[in-house]
Amino acid sequence: MNTFQLILLVLAVSFCGKLLSHIHDNAAPNFEDFISCLESNSNNVSSISQVIFTPTNSSFLPIWEVAVNNQRFIKSSTPKRSLIVTPINDAQIRVTLLCSKKHGYEMRIRSGGHDFEGVSSTADVPFVMLDLTRMRPVDVNVAKKTAWIYGGAMLGEVYYAISQKTNAFYFPAGICSTVGVGGYLGGGGYGNLMRKFGLAADNVVDVRFMDVNDNILNRKSMGEDLFWVIRGGGAGSFGIVLAWKLRLVPVPELVTIFLTNMMLEQGATKIFHKYQYVVPTIDENLSIRVQMSSEKIPNTNKKTVRILFYGLYLGAVDTLLSLLHEKYPELNVTWEICQEVTMIQSSLFFAGYPTDTSREVFANRSSVIKLNGQNKLDYARNL
Secondary structure: OOOHHHHHHHHHHHHHHHHHHOOOOOOOOOOHHHHHHHHHHHHHHHHHHHEEEOOOOOOOHHHHHHOEEEEHHHHOOOOEEOOEEEOHHHHHHHHHHHHHOOOOOOOEEEEEOOOOOOOEEEEEOEEEEEEOOOOEEEEEEOOOEEEEEEEEOOOOOOOHHHHHOOOOOOOOOOOOOOOEEEHHHHHOOOOOHHHOOOOHHHHHEEEEEEOOOOOEHHHHOHHHHHHHHHHOOOOOHHOOOEEEEOOOOOOOOOOOEEEEEEHHHOHHHHHHHHHHHHHHOOOOOOEEEEEEEEEEEEOOEEEEEEEEEEEEOOOOOHOOOOHHHHOOOOOOOHHEEEEOHHHHHHHHHOOOOOOOOOHHHHHOOOHHHEEEEOOOOOOOOOO
């Protein structure tokens, strides 16, 4: 580990460390003192009181549960937050940060997307959950090929806002529309356009960022080192990202999608083996995702494996078929399983919706599908 990497590791805990500096002095802080702190340091007592929720408030549990998209955390044994604050502006975030430090609360930041591990909504220590879901405007500027995204937005809301303005640009993010932009961009973020445009975090060009001392910084004022590390190193480890400025990337008016699947008995193992060698070197306009699942063989007690290949090509069907015929004929992609669609329709497809579904589904938070389980993706690398 070099000196620079060591410095980054120290910085990674500095934000949370400072927030926790009072916890050991006051292991069981009183939320009434915290509320009094918020009110006394706020310019608008009425406004701040409307965004504070304690366990004695009837809205407390529903507000916590509404954005907990993994059902395995919605149970009585789950360690719950001491307080919830749902700010609507920077000033309310600033005073929440101030009072969290003063009264010994850890802070967890929830941007509204699904959280597989519950780290934004559960803890074994007294903490304040800063829920940013009320701060989620998406401002798209097609002329400048950029968009400002506030921390509480989900990827589907970003896709929807872009599609309302243009079909010629998009943002290279993930397939799951219910992911919150804060955790996604702070963790790097990969998706179908990664081979051509890199990680989602590579296409963040500026931020509005509040550090532990409640200074609001941008890329220029924070410096390139901090700007680099919050785009993949976990933004919440260093402060609170209020908003992200994204670079939109050019895409064709129509792209091609396909889905094909096969069983082990149909030679899926050999076809997947070739996939691992073909896809890394094929045209960067083509992305193919693989999903494997076990299933029971009908009328037997035996199981087999089904492999699904989902494809997105930034171009026409003819060009895609010609490419696959030359490089990967074993996949057997034909006209019949291909569709030419807009990028927003491709996002619907990969999110599990029919391509003729109204794009408004991405702007409707009540349509979010709840999960119940734990996912893990494994990567192997030859060193």
